[in-house]
Amino acid sequence: MPDPSSLTKSRTPRRQVTAPLLRRDSMGNAYHVLTFDLPEGMEALPGQFAMVRGAEWGDAPLLPRPMSFLTGGNRPSILIKVFGEGTIRMARAIPGEPFEILGPLGNTWPAVSPGKRPLLVAGGVGVAPLLYLARELSSAGEKPIAVYGGRSHRDLPLNEELADVSELYITTEDGSRGAAGRVTLPLPELLSDDVEVFTCGPDRMMAAVAELCAAKGIRCIASLETPMACGYGVCLGCPVKRAGGGYLYACTDGPCIDATSIDWGEGNHAPRRVERGER
Numbered sequence: 001m002p003d004p005s006s007l008t009k010s011r012t013p014r015r016q017v018t019a020p021l022l023r024r025d026s027m028g029n030a031y032h033v034l035t036f037d038l039p040e041g042m043e044a045l046p047g048q049f050a051m052v053r054g055a056e057w058g059d060a061p062l063l064p065r066p067m068s069f070l071t072g073g074n075r076p077s078i079l080i081k082v083f084g085e086g087t088i089r090m091a092r093a094i095p096g097e098p099f100e101i102l103g104p105l106g107n108t109w110p111a112v113s114p115g116k117r118p119l120l121v122a123g124g125v126g127v128a129p130l131l132y133l134a135r136e137l138s139s140a141g142e143k144p145i146a147v148y149g150g151r152s153h154r155d156l157p158l159n160e161e162l163a164d165v166s167e168l169y170i171t172t173e174d175g176s177r178g179a180a181g182r183v184t185l186p187l188p189e190l191l192s193d194d195v196e197v198f199t200c201g202p203d204r205m206m207a208a209v210a211e212l213c214a215a216k217g218i219r220c221i222a223s224l225e226t227p228m229a230c231g232y233g234v235c236l237g238c239p240v241k242r243a244g245g246g247y248l249y250a251c252t253d254g255p256c257i258d259a260t261s262i263d264w265g266e267g268n269h270a271p272r273r274v275e276r277g278e279r
């Protein structure tokens, strides 16, 4: 079993900054891209994330929210899907509003092995760290294959941007765009010996992708979206079960982890969460 800590670690020390929102672009159907103005920049690499919180939120919600970087540099951005209190506030934020950003956190997507072609599998907002990766790969002359799935055509934010930098296959469960079915639909055909898979999306989706890859002996890296409180290894609030026993911490061992290192649970439904009192 590969040692997850052998994956590339962050190259830039984390820091906490307060930065104003530069712009918020609504993508319809609860998706927004938030871009921050950070003249001194943040050297965030594809796969890394930040803990993000409005500086004027007061006491609620108290905890910052983990969000993958969509871009880094002096205009770092994130893609959010409205889910609960924190993302509702982010979706209402106006330009100039100050945000606290702690990052970059976590590891990066590992390098693609020599001779392999990257195959990116994205579901929902899982597209953010994969679009960042696809842009980097494409600008390095290594255009990836990408499969992007959503419930309907309204759940495919940034699909045009992804199409610009990849050979893109789209699936929707209701058939309103691309092939009708789940994101795993085209995989049996695309999973050949010369690809390596990078996936981010809902747990069940990644478990299904991991299972298909394992059956063919194909390397699969999954970026976990486990709930987090601190984001850098202090609270021990983000454990997932490690295959073969023990635990992995999504924020410090990941979020990008070799899928064979994760105990995806009986029936491969999700990485097994740790129940209260189990640790």
Ligand SMILES: Cc1cc2nc3c(=O)[nH]c(=O)nc-3n(C[C@H](O)[C@H](O)[C@H](O)COP(=O)(O)OP(=O)(O)OC[C@H]3O[C@@H](n4cnc5c(N)ncnc54)[C@H](O)[C@@H]3O)c2cc1C
Binding pocket: 049, 061, 063, 064, 065, 066, 067, 068, 069, 078, 079, 080, 081, 082, 083, 084, 085, 086, 087, 088, 125, 128, 129, 224, 225, 226, 227, 228, 229, 237, 238, 250, 255
């Ligand atoms: C590495 C990573 C990258 C992510 N990237 C994105 C992204 O790019 N876009 C996106 O939309 N979403 C992303 N998410 C998911 C996103 O963080 C959640 O959807 C978001 O936190 C929901 O916050 P909320 O206030 O809207 O929802 P709520 O349900 O109101 O709040 C969820 C919050 O509850 C707390 N919480 C719940 N369970 C636990 C627990 N076991 N331990 C500690 N705290 C807990 C956490 O503070 C958590 O953030 C990412 C998650 C991770 C871990």
Ligand code: FES
Binding pocket: 227, 228, 229, 230, 231, 232, 233, 234, 235, 236, 237, 238, 249, 250, 251, 252
């Ligand atoms: S979120 Fe605190 S240890 Fe991982």
